[in-house]
Amino acid sequence: MNETITIQEAIHEYLIAIQEQNKSEKFTNTARRSLKRVEAFFGPDFLVKNLNPSNIQDFYYSSEFIKLPTGKQRRKRTLFAFSRAIVQFRRWMTEMNYFSADQAPEMLFFPRLKGEY
Numbered sequence: 001m002n003e004t005i006t007i008q009e010a011i012h013e014y015l016i017a018i019q020e021q022n023k024s025e026k027f028t029n030t031a032r033r034s035l036k037r038v039e040a041f042f043g044p045d046f047l048v049k050n051l052n053p054s055n056i057q058d059f060y061y062s063s064e065f066i067k068l069p070t071g072k073q074r075r076k077r078t079l080f081a082f083s084r085a086i087v088q089f090r091r092w093m094t095e096m097n098y099f100s101a102d103q104a105p106e107m108l109f110f111p112r113l114k115g116e117y
Contacts, residue, residue: 002049006044006046033086
């Protein structure tokens with residue numbers, strides 16, 4: 001496992017990888033927007049190796065994920081799209097050996113979106 005890769009570096013590499021795979025523009029834009037929220041929450045210098053169930057759950061319950069910059073809550077449809085993009089990013093990090101599947105089960109990357117936050 002790469003011990004020194006930061007969230008910012010991993011996101012940058014992932015966005016290049018999906019462009020090279022000719023993913024749809026909609027998928028690429030959703031990935032870019034959702035991963036921008038991840039980077040804003042954790043900070044660009046946060047090491048991927050430090051991801052764990054606790055801080056992943058903190059992210060999903062944070063205003064960085066849930067709220068728009070205006071303070072209004074994002075639509076659930078948007079939150080689900082962001083979650084799916086983040087799951088794809090997590091799978092890619094595992095394939096690239098940046099992230100261990102043992103660090104956090106994939107189920108943690110699907111937040112609970114029922115009820116109030």
